[in-house]
């Protein structure tokens with residue numbers, strides 16, 4: 096785990112560019128949840144249940160457009176559940192229920208009469224385990240979202256190259272676009288999945304431990320990808336890796352469950368969470384004393 | 387000891403199995419081999435019984451359309467005038483089975499998709515129970531139902547098919563007899579096959595890996611587009627497998643076909659005309675009053691049916707193996 100000094104040094108060398116530019120523009124580092132200017136996605140008083148089990152308690156969190164927010168916390172504290180309420184994948188599980196609001200462009204995505212498929216197009220998701228469609232080729236995988244959501248594009252080849260390029264995979268697969276998705280390595284498959292979510296041009300990208308099954312080299316590639324993407328979209332990433340949170344995110348939210356439903360202990364600019372956390376529990380966690 | 391290439395010799399990799407493992411292995415091997423043995427015994431029995439007839443008739447056993455036993459004055463068989471040919475029966479079996487599958491597979495796949503992805507839980511439980519019950523229904527009941535209930539309405543459908551698709555060779559009508567046709571038999575068979583294909587398809591569809599289903603939904607897929615992109619490619623080989631089991635039942639079905647089909651010793655490709663054939667039903671029809679020679683001929687017919695089933699299954703397996711794997 097990271098010790099405080101090392102974490103800080105890490106931060107100073109890899110300060111996310113967007114954070115520093117925002118800081119210079121507004122004079123001080125902005126804290127999420129203040130003004131709604133440039134907010135990509137707002138979670139308001141989110142609760143979640145699986146059957147009778149209350150697993151998330153009153154989470155309110157704003158995600159700024161053009162930034163990366165990391166969600167950290169021990170296993171089972173509800174990070175995945177929370178992230179899945181943000182694109183309505185939570186309700187996919189039988190018995191799952193939620194309360195609260197999620198605002199995308201100021202509009203509640205849970206409002207009755209909402210077309211869920213449209214929400215999921217705007218809020219994309221990358222899963223923990225790479226899950227390309229094995230019956231499709233690499234190219235078909237990238238463009239799968241267009242077919243699934245019945246979208247039309249002018250030039251598929253351009254989109255294909257652009258998405259693979261942005262996911263950092265183009266140079267590795269450009270000569271075998273018609274090979275099957277399953278023929279790639281795990282890290283490549285995960286970048287393929289990232290390219291696939293980019294093809295439908297989401298405003299928000301949710302990533303649930305996208306690197307936990309990958310080797311360090313692939314992890315690095317994906318972190319670079321995240322940094323490049325972050326300027327043009329809102330990224331929310333769940334990670335168990337403190338260094339990763341420190342390297343890629345502008346903001347960090349710490350979740351914790353004391354046996355009951357998970358709640359958010361603290362949120363702030365990543366540098367502060369790692370160097371000067373306000374809550375003792377956050378400090379214990381980021382310094383590796385538990386979790 | 388280094389070999390000629392300079393590389394060391396590959397070692398033999400062995401392990402000493404534990405006693406309990408040996409016992410278990412013996413038990414499962416016995417189980418596995420006994421079914422093979424049973425199949426082999428049936429085959430040997432049919433081959434032994436039918437050999438003399440096959441030798442006498444040669445290829446005309448499967449290409450001929452005559453089935454008559456003529457005895458001479460001394461009561462022995464008159465070889466010059468006796469003929470055993472099952473071509474109309476073979477054609478009939480294949481036709482009825484094709485009709486059954488053409489009707490049953492789409493219905494079953496749709497039913498399985500409905501049960502897996504659309505039906506409310508209570509309705510699903512109810513329908514699954516009904517379908518399982520249907521699979522275990524005695525086939526004579528299907529036959530009787532087909533005769534009394536289905537036949538009149540099938541006649542109406544057959545007339546429609548003839549009116550609008552009469553240009554299609556198989557729907558030609560030379561004599562306007564619409565009852566007891568291969569079409570009616572095929573539909574009865576379809577109803578018997580639907581439960582099998584449905585329950586197998588349902589099981590494969592339900593096993594679709596959740597992460598792929600979620601990947602599709604997370605990309606903004608509707609339920610139907612998710613099914614097309616994920617469930618159908620995954621389940622395809624399973625559906626083909628189910629269809630093969632169904633085909634096996636359709637080709638071997640005896641009593642239900644016997645009840646609704648007019649068995650005629652003349653090859654007829656026109657499925658709407660009330661004249662058809664079925665190897666299995668023919669055996670049932672003839673067996674009761676057959677003399678020693680004719681029984682042997684019936685055994686030979688059974689052998690041919692056995693081989694036909696085997697061939698069809700191997701072809702289907704080859705198709706699945708060739709196209710399979712991709713969606714898995």
Ligand SMILES: Nc1ncnc2c1ncn2[C@@H]1O[C@H](COP(=O)(O)OP(=O)(O)O)[C@@H](O)[C@H]1O
Pocket residue numbers: 145148150168169170171172173174175176177188
């Ligand atoms: N499908 C489910 N059914 C019932 N309980 C679940 C399900 N998924 C997660 N949970 C419970 O919800 C809580 C939060 O889980 P999760 O969001 O996966 O945590 P995290 O991602 O932070 O490890 C855990 O207590 C877990 O046991």
Ligand SMILES: [Mg+2]
Pocket residue numbers: 174175176303
């Ligand atoms: Mg999780």
